[in-house]
Amino acid sequence: MAENIFLEVVTPSKAVVSEEAQIVVAPGSEGEFGVLKGHTTFLTSLKLGSLRYKDSSGQERVVFVSGGFAEVLPNKVTVLAESAERRKDIDVDRAKRAKDRAEKRLSSGSADIDFVRAEAALRRAIHRLSIKGVA
Numbered sequence: 428m429a430e431n432i433f434l435e436v437v438t439p440s441k442a443v444v445s446e447e448a449q450i451v452v453a454p455g456s457e458g459e460f461g462v463l464k465g466h467t468t469f470l471t472s473l474k475l476g477s478l479r480y481k482d483s484s485g486q487e488r489v490v491f492v493s494g495g496f497a498e499v500l501p502n503k504v505t506v507l508a509e510s511a512e513r514r515k516d517i518d519v520d521r522a523k524r525a526k527d528r529a530e531k532r533l534s535s536g537s538a539d540i541d542f543v544r545a546e547a548a549l550r551r552a553i554h555r556l557s558i559k560g561v562a
C-alpha cells in the first residue's frame with residue numbers, strides 16, 4: 428500500500444488537523460483534487476466546501492473549509508483556511524442561528540446590508556449543516 432502523506436489544516440486562530448493521511452481530497456477553486464504521497468508540487472486556492480481524507484487507520488474524515496489556499500508537496504498538504512472545523516466539532520445550533528441571521532439580513536431589503544457578506548455567511552452555514560446531514 429502507498430505511504431501516507433502529512434496533512435495540516437490551519438486557520439488564523441487554530442490548528443484543525445495535523446496528522447498522516449492515506450489520501451486527501453480538497454475543494455480546489457478549479458475543482459476537487461485528490462492527493463496521494465508523491466504528488467507533484469502545486470499551490471491552489473480553495474473554495475468553500477468539504478476537505479475529505481482517510482486517516483492512517485483508513486477512517487474517512489470530513490473537515491469544513493471556508494476557502495483559502497492549499498500547498499501540495501510530495502509528502503505534505505498544507506491548507507490555510509479562513510475558518511475550518513472537523514465534522515465532529517461543527518455546532519449545529521450555531522450554524523442554524525447563523526443561517527437564520529443571514530436569511531433575515533438578505534430578505535430585509537435594507538440598504539445597509541452587505542449582501543456579499545451575508546450571502547457568504549449563508550453559504551458557510553448551509554454547508555456546515557449539510558456536512559452534519561441537516562438539510
Ligand code: ATP
Binds near residue numbers: 493
Ligand atoms: P458565526 O456567525 O456563527 O460566527 P461564521 O460563519 O461567521 O459563523 P466563521 O467566520 O466561519 O463563522 O468562523 C469563526 C470561528 O468560529 C472559526 O473558528 C470557526 O471554526 C468557528 N465556527 C463558526 N461556526 C461554527 C459552527 N457552527 N460550529 C463550530 N465552529 C464554528
